[in-house]
Amino acid sequence: MKHLEIEETDTALALLLDEVTTTYNEVLVTRNGAPIARIVPFTTKSDTPRNYPLRGMPIRISEDFDEAMPELWDALGE
Secondary structure, three states: OEEEEHHHHHHHHHHHHHHHHHHOOOEEEEEOOEEEEEEOOOOOHHHOOOOOOOOOOOOOOOOOOOOOOHHHHHHHOO
């Protein structure tokens, strides 16, 4: 979680709000090191980010992906 001193909010608030809405991470606002507030993303049921762990990962398809597999047919008992 990110921490932010209250004195820094004047210049950084707009950027922080952009970060909170895009990353869905909350920000802890502190005064003299003591927490006083949290900035959390506002979400509705449909805004909740989905967990797609493979999104953005490259897909590699083997050269022989469509070739027959005789050992499979043998295992199935033809």
